[in-house]
Amino acid sequence: MNEMPNIEQATSMTQSKISASKVQVYYGDNQAIKDVDIEIQPRTVTAFIGPSGCGKSTFLRTLNRMNDTIDVCRVEGSIKIDGENIYDPKVDPVQLRAKVGMVFQKPNPFPKSIYDNIAYGPKIHGLSRSKSELDDIVASSLQKAGLWEEVKNRLDEPGTGMSGGQQQRLCIARAIAVSPEVILMDEPCSALDPIATAKVEELIDELRENYTIVIVTHSMQQAARVSQRTAFFHLGVLVEEGKTQDIFTNPQDKRTQDYITGRFG
Amino acid sequence: MSEHTVSAYDQELTEMAGKVAEMGGLAEKAFADAVSALISQDIELANATVAQDARLDQIYQDVEVKLIELIARRQPMGQDLREITAATRIANDLERVGDLAKNVAKRVIAIDSDLQSKKLAIGVEHMTELALSQLKQVLDAYARKDAEVARHVQEADAEIDALYTSIFRELLTYMMEDPRVITQCVHLLFCAKNIERIGDHATNIAENVFYMVTGDRLPEDRKKFDETMAEH
């Protein structure tokens, strides 16, 4: 799964996809994220780990401005995607979110048919001019998400009637359908059983070819399994970021060490 | 280092380290006994040493099972992962040390006569002292998680190699002088080789301790050059 030599070559040649510097996030008077600097490599899975409330999900949500929906939330510093600051006043968050898709902790398909779930994004973004084009997008998204064989005969059945793992893959297919460049995943497997989790992880590994993936996870084993780079957050601070194998065998910071070995009281 | 949230994990790790330390003690003793049996031609001690090795093997098997269980149940990461893998390898090295000591003891029984030369005995004894001290030091370093001592031990291995080379030459000389002693000398040569190998195992352990503590590999800058090989 972790074919590092190739990745290293690729990353050394290309620029980072997302580049954050001096990011501060405040909820009212509370500072949730302090001075986070991170470079996220393209076509790589980057995992954010850390204890609950460490700010990893908050930081993930700043990457596609999902925090905008919270009134008291304030972001400072700069986050650039392909060199463009996403907090520039000229940026429309709706356009940004088409470029940076998101998959959530709880599978949350719309209470509509499987087809409509996938077709909704392309429809509102005007990605298809005809019904047949839309059909193609739906089919290819489901194929990429490895769900096509399971659902091709029941596209008009409700998405909420599928199993948890299928629902989550449906959500991933829905995110893919709008052709994003980055996919953010907020604990995508926390509600799934190990087999469904394995399927999603396999999917993540396949998607790495075409997308930049950032995944927040509570499971260190999962981070170790799916990611090439891992970032450890603690108390709103990015403690350590590096190659996944280094983080899990020889972390440099004592806090990372304590966390990954299960020593946090 | 602070304790794990799951205290049973700590207990298991401590237990495992204790077992490895016990193996270290047993291996050390077996080695010392075997060599002193060799020097003093004490067949009884030699027999006892051979018998002792079964105990070491038993503990080694216990440790191995424990370590696999630990990996399966705790999914160790970071420092813990390194400790556990290091323990696996160290236990393996110690088991080999025990085997080598047993081999020396068996040869004592085979030689079954006084040593030809006092000088030779002193050489073997000196080499043993060195290897034994190496082994003691690495086991201490393991217990104290001391990377510096481990590095030092690795460097000191060169001295044992040099001693072995000199003993090798001496034995060669004896054999050329008097073909009747060839059997005894070959046994002695193997014993010396075993002692030298124990030194190598101590070095291995040192490397593992260093990795366990720092997470880095010891640089392989030492010339591992066996002069005896060059002559043949």
Added chain:
Amino acid sequence: MTDTTLTQRAETQSAPAPLPFKSILEADALTRKRNAAEKRFKMYGIAAIAIGLFFLVALLWAILSNGLGAFSQTFIKVDVPLDRQQIEAAEKSVVKTSKYRAIIDGAFASELTKAGISTDIPTKGLEKLFSSGAAATVRDYVLANPGAIGSTVTFDLIASSRVDGYLKGRVKREDLAQDKNLDAAHLDLADQMEDAGILEKRFNWAFITGTDASDSRPEQAGIGASMVGSLFMMLVVLFLSLPIGVAASIYLEEFAPQNRFTDLIEVNISNLAAVPSIVFGILGLAVFIQFMHLPQSAPLVGGLVLTLMTLPTIIISTRASLKAVPPSIRDAALGVGASKMQSIFHHVLPLAMPGILTGTIIGLAQALGETAPLLLIGMVGFIASNFPDGVSAGFFSPNSAMPAQIYEWAKRADPAFYERAWGGIIVLLLFLMTMNIIAIILRRRFERRW
């Protein structure tokens, strides 16, 4: 791990003294006490429900026993010869209906003779058997069908409320002692007529479709016109409060910033829901009638006042159902790049729809049953004696509303009106039940899919 912690572990691991064996097959004192308390509580609950049911049954019984009478009416069948001379004479006179009454009296007397019923009551006294509106019925017929003059037409004329009451058992013979309108002879006659098939009790469509009548003719009063008035009012309420209420709640729930001003608005909305309805009535009187000069007693004004009253209910229930939509749905929509409005209109609102509809119907039902504010804008005093002429008149011309009509009837002296009031309540309840059923059907429709 240090030695001390090891010893601590060893200590905690040493097993405590084994607890004495306790069977779970028999309940101990505490459990028995707890179970008894639970049983008592269940009994309280059952008692409460029984009391509630008793009152419900009592209420329904009272309503039905008092009100069902309003749905039947006594009619007297009379063949009236429409003599041209008599009619022309009647049309010339000042009080035309009294002449018509004489015609009916004559026809009725001969009808009795024909049926072989003899009576001591003079012909003039016979008219007390008829409703005072009977003459108008004949006259209206004559005016509508001038061709019928000269022939004999069979009329089903409404009996007077006393005769009607006698047949329904409301009026007893002993009651007549103090009654100057009717004496025992009339009742004997009524019995004979009933035997002869001249007097007949039938279902009273006129009560449902008819209009209100003056104090002296309770037998002619119907709830139809005020039903139309209520309907127009409900239309106003529905078309104003639903869009305004839903728009306001969506804004408050999804868009409005959290600050002191919106807090103030929220508190006020909650408080408005608890404001007595009469306050809305006086507000309507001051603003809509005195200031804006909208017509008095018009369903439009009534609707406006009731809209004000219904809005808080709709806003509160709409906001609650918007809140109940899981945030994950909003996240999902935003996550695929929907704008805020798209996420609300495509996903949140459809999911909140059942709740919104329920709230709206509850609000409408409340408004439908509201009487107090109508008192103040003049929808009570008005006698709804005719139907509106068209849709715009339906909104703008004076009318009454069902609860106001019921209140009006209940106020009047004649016990026949009292019966009408109960009957009106039955109609009102049926109206409400219909609305609730519509609400349930709509809910089902919207919830149907998932």
